[in-house]
Amino acid sequence: MEYQKPIPLKNQDNSPYWDAADRHELTLQRCDSCHEYAHPPGPSCAKCGSTDLSWVSIGDDVKATIYSYVVSYRPFLPGFQDELPLIIAQAELEKVPEVKIMCNVLECKPEDIQIGMPVQMIWQDIAEDRALPQWKPVDE
Amino acid sequence: MGKITDRYAIVGVGESERSRNSGTTPLHMALDAARSALKDSGLNAQDVDGFMSYNENDSCTSHELATYLGVRPKYVKDIHGGGSSTEMLIGDAVGLIEAGILNTVLIFRSMNGSSGQRVGRGYDPDMLQGALPGGSYIIPYGSASPSQWFGMFATRHMHETGITKEHLGHVCTSFYEHAGRNPKAFLHAKPLTMEKYMDTPDISYPFNIHDSCLELDEANAIIVTSAERARDCMSKPVYIMGMSARQCHPHAHYWSDLDQVASDFVAPKVYESAGVKPEDIQVASIYDCFSWVVLRQLEAYGFAPRGEVGNFVAEGNLRMGGKLPTNTAGGMLSEGYTHGMNNVLEIVRQIRHEYKGTDRQVEGCEIGICTGWSGPDIAGAMILRN
Ligand SMILES: [Zn+2]
Numbered sequence: 001m002e003y004q005k006p007i008p009l010k011n012q013d014n015s016p017y018w019d020a021a022d023r024h025e026l027t028l029q030r031c032d033s034c035h036e037y038a039h040p041p042g043p044s045c046a047k048c049g050s051t052d053l054s055w056v057s058i059g060d061d062v063k064a065t066i067y068s069y070v071v072s073y074r075p076f077l078p079g080f081q082d083e084l085p086l087i088i089a090q091a092e093l094e095k096v097p098e099v100k101i102m103c104n105v106l107e108c109k110p111e112d113i114q115i116g117m118p119v120q121m122i123w124q125d126i127a128e129d130r131a132l133p134q135w136k137p138v139d140e
Numbered sequence: 141m142g143k144i145t146d147r148y149a150i151v152g153v154g155e156s157e158r159s160r161n162s163g164t165t166p167l168h169m170a171l172d173a174a175r176s177a178l179k180d181s182g183l184n185a186q187d188v189d190g191f192m193s194y195n196e197n198d199s200c201t202s203h204e205l206a207t208y209l210g211v212r213p214k215y216v217k218d219i220h221g222g223g224s225s226t227e228m229l230i231g232d233a234v235g236l237i238e239a240g241i242l243n244t245v246l247i248f249r250s251m252n253g254s255s256g257q258r259v260g261r262g263y264d265p266d267m268l269q270g271a272l273p274g275g276s277y278i279i280p281y282g283s284a285s286p287s288q289w290f291g292m293f294a295t296r297h298m299h300e301t302g303i304t305k306e307h308l309g310h311v312c313t314s315f316y317e318h319a320g321r322n323p324k325a326f327l328h329a330k331p332l333t334m335e336k337y338m339d340t341p342d343i344s345y346p347f348n349i350h351d352s353c354l355e356l357d358e359a360n361a362i363i364v365t366s367a368e369r370a371r372d373c374m375s376k377p378v379y380i381m382g383m384s385a386r387q388c389h390p391h392a393h394y395w396s397d398l399d400q401v402a403s404d405f406v407a408p409k410v411y412e413s414a415g416v417k418p419e420d421i422q423v424a425s426i427y428d429c430f431s432w433v434v435l436r437q438l439e440a441y442g443f444a445p446r447g448e449v450g451n452f453v454a455e456g457n458l459r460m461g462g463k464l465p466t467n468t469a470g471g472m473l474s475e476g477y478t479h480g481m482n483n484v485l486e487i488v489r490q491i492r493h494e495y496k497g498t499d500r501q502v503e504g505c506e507i508g509i510c511t512g513w514s515g516p517d518i519a520g521a522m523i524l525r526n
Contacts, residue, residue: 006265008276018276039396040274046390067396068296071345076285077265088283090292090396100396104281110345115299132280 003126005079013041016055022131024123026058028099039099062121064091064135067100071110085110091119091135107136145415148234149370149377150524152181152246152363153485158326158476161255162357167200169359170250171208177246177361178209182374185209188363190236190245192229194221194479198257199250215242222479223427224402224512225249226362227520228385233364243369249481250359258355274394286429287344287352289393293516294346294432303435305346307450309337311431312350312473314458319470321500326354327474351431353472360481362488376492378524381507382414385520392515402519403440403511410509411442414523418442421523422505423490424466425483427513428473434458434466437511441521465502480512491526 010018020027029041033050044051069089075081087108090100105113106122119135126132154176156162156169170193178185191202191213202216215236219225226247233245251257268284269275283289297303316332319325332350340348370377386409389400411417418441426434426441435449443464444452457463469475469486476482487508495501505526512520 005282006269006279008280009266009269011270011276014276040277040391040394068292068299070288070291070295070347071342072282072285072288073341073345074285074343075282076288077268077279077282079265080282083282086282088281088288088292090296098396100394102277102281102283102394115296 005126006077007127007130008132013043017041020057021123021133022129024060024131026060026062026121026133027055028058028096030054030056037096037099039101058093058095060123063094063138064101064119064121065094066090066105066113066115066117066119067092068115069105069113071113087113089113089135101133103133103135105135105137112137144234144238145381145413146379146525147367148237148364148380149367150362150380150488151365151370151373151375151377152177152183152361153488154178154180154361155482155485156250156359158324158356158358159254160356162252165200166198166250166252166256166359167204167208169357170200170205170248170361173248173250173359173361174205174209174246177363180375181363183244183363185211188244188246189213190215190233190242192217192233192245192247194219194225194229194249195251196220196222196257198252205248222514223429224385224480224514224518224520226480226484227383227510227512227522230362230364230380230522231383231385231520234380237364237366244363244365246361246363248359248361249478251478252357253355253477254357256357272393274391278393283393285344287347289515290430290432291344291347293395294430297432297436298346301447301449303450306334306338307435307453308346308351308431309334310453311428311434311458312337314453314456315428315467315471315473316350317459318468319474322469322475325470325475326356327470330474346432347430350473353429353477354474356476358476358478358482360478360485362481362484378488378491378526381416381523381525382410382412383520383522384409384413387518389517392517395516401436401440401516403437403513403521406519406521407441410521410523416507416523420507421464421509423468423487423502423508424464425471425487425508425510426466427480427483427511428467428471429513431473433513437513441509441511460499460502468500468502484510487524491524493526
């Protein structure tokens, strides 16, 4: 069945992130002046305003823990109606804990989700040449 | 702005009917609210030389409102805004009066928030991705509703501080109890017990329908002028002791640091500006788009220490007779929702002792706080006195 949910739209500021995701690789924007990561990325650093920015590859094997979550019982957007309840979470990256990435936790029951839970990034192919970073619980 | 304590006052407040389906436009409702506030103040429309409003592309303009009050004002201002904008516009009004540019300002918020454009609903997902900051990192994951964004903040804060679902319920049941005494509250006849609250299924855990503000069709208006001119008004002036506003976190919907809440920065400034402490406050209007937001602000504004906010509400302190009767008309959870302005109307009426002799009046309330919260990123607050 065709993917019905919204597909990330690329723009001037976010395309390096989504281009890398399409290659199953996570890259994050970092400021060369204050060395802080910036996520979501922007036209300049949200911490210090510098325009000296780089993209840093975090690779394709990305681990995190759950920082926070909601369990959504209603589809607020088209395409999500068949996947309720939906876990929407923020994943705190193991390698860059100051970055929290919003995500869905797949293969997880709503009663099992909890803060601090370890998760692994997986790459969900959603269209030809497009992929969405998602997460699943780490098997213990 | 220099020291403004007691030099400016709110001299008129008014609202339109509130309903699920007004059958009319925001302009009509804004006119009703403005006329009601003018009547309350005893001023004529021609006495108002500044008109201001905030909206989310869902309202009429200040220019239209002035036009149909038959006024050609010196100044109109419409900003894009939500929670916290009421306090910010009152600050703007005070600044313009202080500068001698204006004499009297009417501030309004009018929205068909139920029958018209609803917050966070009915938009095209691609349009939302472009419109929201960092939208491409939110929308593909199905996160498009304020209940989901605020729920994410709440879950983490609850985890860190021990606040429980039942504590959220105490906020809701306290405010619904107040709505039960307010015939104009939309949920006046819908009492809420803790049992009923706990049995209500979640929309976005940790929130069920009672944790969320009531989207209605409604308009509110407030008139601000100098203390000097306030003496000529019919109403009892409510003086502005102090105010403050602040922006902090860069991403409203993408919150990665719980310590970056604008209220935490606004709180010391607003107390300093008013020259009072939390223990001097006897009545409160705390911005309540969601129940949890009240708890986080009680912590920020120093009414209970972090970790003890849940107990503070469980002890009944938000109710009449408690330490801090809060949102005494029912608040946005049960009276009505105009992005914060209806809570300002209520605190003005409390501080005027307008309900004297009834079970709605907070006894001996001379000083009150009113807070706005637009998310973790933006907050405004003011302290008012009799
Ligand atoms: Zn920087």
